[in-house]
Amino acid sequence: MADQLSPDEKFNLITRNLQEVLGEEKVKQVLQERALRVYWGTATTGKPHVAYFVPMSKIADFLKAGCEVTVLFADLHAYLDNMKAPWELLELRVKYYEQVIKAMLESISVPLDKLKFVKGTDFQLSRLWMRSI
Secondary structure: OHHHOOHHHHHHHHHOOOOOOOOHHHHHHHHHHOOOEEEEEEOOOOOOOHHHHHHHHHHHHHHHOOOEEEEEEOHHHHHHHHOOOOHHHHHHHHHHHHHHHHHHHHHOOOOOOOEEEEEHHHOOOOHHHHHHO
16 A cells, blocks of 8 residues: 555655644655654553554554554563563563554554564663663
8 A cells, every 4th residue: 555655645644633743844855765764662561451542543654654663662661660560471561562552453454564563671781772871
């Protein structure tokens, strides 16, 4: 679907239902050259719920517009929030979140080929990352 959309049509999908768009001209310029890269993060502090459909509806627009979407599961953040959930539980939550998010998007017929997931602890505890902050 996204391959058949013009850059203007992609821009309209990307920006629909948004109250404010910063850098419109830059977004339009990028869309002329390549797919837009989008990042969204969520802390895995509990169970995803119906309110997740709000960001999922926007992520659906991004994916339908051909954007490359990365979802960060902030497991380290979730651990530091209350330090009550053991790491084993946080690992299971990450897997659960990924399955729930995929199912939510599939339920509204969204292509998942440009969707990827990363886990915060896969890079946030590395020496390279720690030196950069």
